[in-house]
Amino acid sequence: MANLTHAISKHDNSHHAVFPVPENNTPLAPNSVRVRTTLITLSSNNLTYARLGTTWGWWTAYPVPTAVAPPPYNDGDAWGTVPAWGYATVVASTIAALPADGTTTIYGYWPTTSHAVDLQLQPAAGIENHWIETSPHRQALMNMYNRYIPAPIPSTATPAAAAATARRVALKPVWECGYLFSRFNFPPAVVEDGTGSSLLPVHPLGLPAPAALPWTARDADLRRAVVVGLAATSKTGRGFAWKKAWQDLCDQKVKPDEAIVVRV
Known part of the structure; x- marks a missing residue:
């Protein structure tokens, strides 16, 4: 699968671009998973995330990978990735309960990209099978955007x-x-x-x-x-x-x- 990023101008949402980025082969941190967006929904919600992304912190969920993005998209203050709801597949993991066996999928808030991203997760206190994203750059987000639930993708067989x-x-x-x-x-x-x-x-x-x-x-x-x-x-x-x-x-x-x- 191609590793593509979709970057949108934070100042003018009509300006956007899709470009390839290298595969992320860096060692995965403890208590983390590397996931790839698999099935998401696009709606007027996504426009809201773009229009009000700075006010409500939605741009912080999945920053553009500025270290590998070409100019001008390597400017994280000017360009961002709009998130969407749906499912992602675990492709690497340091969490035993979330193995990268090709079948582990998670419901939650994902980037509208095809390149893999890393999440730092901890079990939710008192809630079985719920995980909380704890990366420092995401802590201004509302709680619901940092909650992830392992779940199979519903059937699309027919x-x-x-x-x-x-x-x-x-x-x-x-x-x-x-x-x-x-x-x-x-x-x-x-x-x-x-x-x-x-x-x-x-x-x-x-x-x-x-x-x-x-x-x-x-x-x-x-x-x-x-x-x-x-x-x-x-x-x-x-x-x-x-x-x-x-x-x-x-x-x-x-x-x-x-x-x-x-x-x-």
Whole structure:
């Protein structure tokens, strides 16, 4: 497979280029895997990652390999790689639980390139089969972008299976964002009869410590609020609206007159 990098101008996203880079044959660090993007989804999310990559730190996930990139793309301040969600295959590993046997695939946040990249991983505390990326350059990212889950790539053996896999890969991250907003940023509040959630809510920005911002149960309590979604076609927004308006309602954690969602 060709080792290609796709670099995009951070200042003008209409300028981009694809170019080859040498195979990465450097020794792999301890607690690391070397992976190659295998199946990803491209959507308006990727445009958001490019347009707001500096503000939200998305450019830091997979910097352009400036040591081997040709000019002008070896300027990491001006050029970057847009990430995407999907699956990658482990091609080298120093983690016994993630062997490079040709079958180990991982779901997560990957570069839109075909050259192999390295991840530094540690098991997620208290969550089986979840791994956390701990590379220093990625620590400004929201937690969800540093989470990786070993999982087989869904079948693409038939046209129907391939279509189902495409839908799953495309919709999983945006649905998951809506779920996380509802479950952890705005969990159903504990009410007088004891129903609801005892979870400590997480600030919507989802920043890791020590950058995490304060967010109290009162901040997260939507029982007397009208929720207005400003992006009616946003899959994340629709997932959040569905979860708040229906799932919490069906769980009898929110009363009907307390679950008002408006999309505009």
